[in-house]
Amino acid sequence: MNWAWLPDGSAEVHKVGVFKKSASTGEELNLDEDRIFWNFETNKPLRSVCSESCSPGTRVTRRKGEPICCFDCLACSEGEISNETDSTECTSCPEDFWSNPQRDHCVPKIMEFLSYHEGLGISLTTISLIGTLICAIVLGIFIYHRDTPMVRANNSELSFQLLLSLKLCFLCSLLFIGRPMLWTCQLRHAVFGISFVLCVSCILVKTMVVLAAFKASKPGGAGIMRFFGAVQQRGTVLALTSIQAIICIVWLVSASPTPHKNTEYHGDKIVYECDVGSTVGFAVLLGYIGLLALLSFVLAFMARNLPDNFNEAKLITFSMLIFCAVWIAFIPAYISSPGKYADVVEVFAILASSFGLLGALFGPKCYIMLLKPERNTKKSIMGRGATKT
Structure with missing residues (x-):
C-alpha cells in the first residue's frame, strides 16, 4: 500500500x-x-539511520545530546589503528610498529642509521679509504727519500709515527658507518680518541723538538737536546697516549656505550644509534684531545718566526689552526644534528681534520721531494741558499 x-x-x-x-x-x-508516489526528488526510499557506519581506520564518536545512532567517524591518530567496522576505540601499535596511511593495520617501523648502502655512507667510506691510501703513498715517499735532508731534518721517526696515526684516524671513521652493534659502539670513540691523541702527541713532540733545537743552537744551550733524544720522544708520545687509553678504559668500564633504539625523532622511524653511556666520559675524551692540540698550537705559534731551518713550526701552526677550527665547529653541529646525521657530522669532522693535518704537514714536503728535488739539499734546508723552503 x-x-x-x-x-x-x-x-x-x-x-x-x-x-x-x-x-x-x-x-x-x-x-x-x-x-508509487514519492514525496522527494530522488525517487529512492530514505535510509532509516542517522549516521553511516564507520569504516576500519576510524572510530565512533557519539554526538552529545543526540540519539545513539547519531555519531561521527574520526580517523585514528598516528600510531593507532582500528580494523573493524564501527570500532569504538583505536588500538596503539606495538613499539616497533607504526600505523599505515589508512590506519587499518600496523606496519614495521623504518630502521634508520648511517648505512654503507646509502649515498652518504658510500661517499664517506670512499673518502676515508682515499685518505688511508694517500697516507700510505706519502709514507712510501718518505721511506724512499728517508736519507735525504728534507726527511732527516724533519725528524723522520716522528713523521713515520704521525703518518701511521693518521691512517688510523682515517680508518676509525669506518666504525661510525653501518648498523650499530655493541662492539662497534664500544670501539668507535675509543679508537677515535686514541688515534687522534697519538697523532697530536707526535705533533706536540715535534714542536717541542723544534724549540729545543733552536735553543740548543744558542750559546750555553748545548746540553738541552739530551732531554729530547729519540728515547725521550718515544716515551713522551707513549705517556700522552696512555693517558687517553686510561680515560677510554674507565669510560668503557663505568658506563659503556651501547646500541639504542631512539623513537623520539620520528614516530614512524626507529633511529638506531650508539648511546655514549657517559656524557662526562665523552667530554673528557674530546677535552684531552683539545688540550693537546691547543698546547701544540701555542708552542708552534711561538716558534713560527724561527729561522728557515726550523720552518716546520709554521706548518704545525697552520695544521693545528685547521684542526682546532674543525673540532670547535663540530661541537654545536653534533649537538643539533638528529639521528644518523650526528654520526655524519662526526665522521666529517674526523676526515676534515685528518686531511687538514695530512695536507698542511706533508703536502709542502712531498712537493719538494717529488717536483723540486733541487731544493732537497742541506744547503737549501738550512736556509743559506738563494732558494728557501
Whole structure:
C-alpha cells in the first residue's frame, strides 16, 4: 500500500504491489513502481539511520545530546589503528610498529642509521679509504727519500709515527658507518680518541723538538737536546697516549656505550644509534684531545718566526689552526644534528681534520721531494741558499 497526496491536498492509500508468501524465493514481492508516489526528488526510499557506519581506520564518536545512532567517524591518530567496522576505540601499535596511511593495520617501523648502502655512507667510506691510501703513498715517499735532508731534518721517526696515526684516524671513521652493534659502539670513540691523541702527541713532540733545537743552537744551550733524544720522544708520545687509553678504559668500564633504539625523532622511524653511556666520559675524551692540540698550537705559534731551518713550526701552526677550527665547529653541529646525521657530522669532522693535518704537514714536503728535488739539499734546508723552503 502507498500513501499518495492528491492535487486537492487530500491523501489516499492505494495498492502498488502484492506479497505472496507461497511464491518461490526472490518472487514473493511484486511492485508496480510506476504507481508509487514519492514525496522527494530522488525517487529512492530514505535510509532509516542517522549516521553511516564507520569504516576500519576510524572510530565512533557519539554526538552529545543526540540519539545513539547519531555519531561521527574520526580517523585514528598516528600510531593507532582500528580494523573493524564501527570500532569504538583505536588500538596503539606495538613499539616497533607504526600505523599505515589508512590506519587499518600496523606496519614495521623504518630502521634508520648511517648505512654503507646509502649515498652518504658510500661517499664517506670512499673518502676515508682515499685518505688511508694517500697516507700510505706519502709514507712510501718518505721511506724512499728517508736519507735525504728534507726527511732527516724533519725528524723522520716522528713523521713515520704521525703518518701511521693518521691512517688510523682515517680508518676509525669506518666504525661510525653501518648498523650499530655493541662492539662497534664500544670501539668507535675509543679508537677515535686514541688515534687522534697519538697523532697530536707526535705533533706536540715535534714542536717541542723544534724549540729545543733552536735553543740548543744558542750559546750555553748545548746540553738541552739530551732531554729530547729519540728515547725521550718515544716515551713522551707513549705517556700522552696512555693517558687517553686510561680515560677510554674507565669510560668503557663505568658506563659503556651501547646500541639504542631512539623513537623520539620520528614516530614512524626507529633511529638506531650508539648511546655514549657517559656524557662526562665523552667530554673528557674530546677535552684531552683539545688540550693537546691547543698546547701544540701555542708552542708552534711561538716558534713560527724561527729561522728557515726550523720552518716546520709554521706548518704545525697552520695544521693545528685547521684542526682546532674543525673540532670547535663540530661541537654545536653534533649537538643539533638528529639521528644518523650526528654520526655524519662526526665522521666529517674526523676526515676534515685528518686531511687538514695530512695536507698542511706533508703536502709542502712531498712537493719538494717529488717536483723540486733541487731544493732537497742541506744547503737549501738550512736556509743559506738563494732558494728557501
